[in-house]
Amino acid sequence: MTTLYGIPNCDTVKKARKWLDEKSISHHFHDFRKDGLSEALLTSFLEKTAWDQLLNKRSTSFRNLSDDVKNNLDEATAKAAMLAEPTLIKRPVTVVGDEILVGFKADTFANKFA
Numbered sequence: 001m002t003t004l005y006g007i008p009n010c011d012t013v014k015k016a017r018k019w020l021d022e023k024s025i026s027h028h029f030h031d032f033r034k035d036g037l038s039e040a041l042l043t044s045f046l047e048k049t050a051w052d053q054l055l056n057k058r059s060t061s062f063r064n065l066s067d068d069v070k071n072n073l074d075e076a077t078a079k080a081a082m083l084a085e086p087t088l089i090k091r092p093v094t095v096v097g098d099e100i101l102v103g104f105k106a107d108t109f110a111n112k113f114a
Helices: 011-022 039-048 067-071 075-084 106-112
Strands: 002-006 027-031 093-096 099-102
Touching: 002 011, 011 027, 011 106, 039 075, 039 099, 099 106
Parallel strands: 002 027
Antiparallel strands: 002 093, 093 099
């Protein structure tokens, strides 16, 4: 089963969901705002991808972090920040079996789901 994690009003999440629907690929959508983000789930993401790949440094949420947090980023501070504010996570996060895709690019999805 494929699970897409994100927030429904994110344009990139919308593109990924539309792509999956157009290709008739069955998937479950996990809304970080409604369904939450547990430490166990975030840890499972971080076991499959680096924290600096998961953290969206271009987001408004990131810009709103204190300078102290932004200037002292490591895995522990990034993880704590993402748990406190899941919109810091680059979206979507797509879990396919035991693999993870961060973000959406049509060609990457096409290769993964070929």
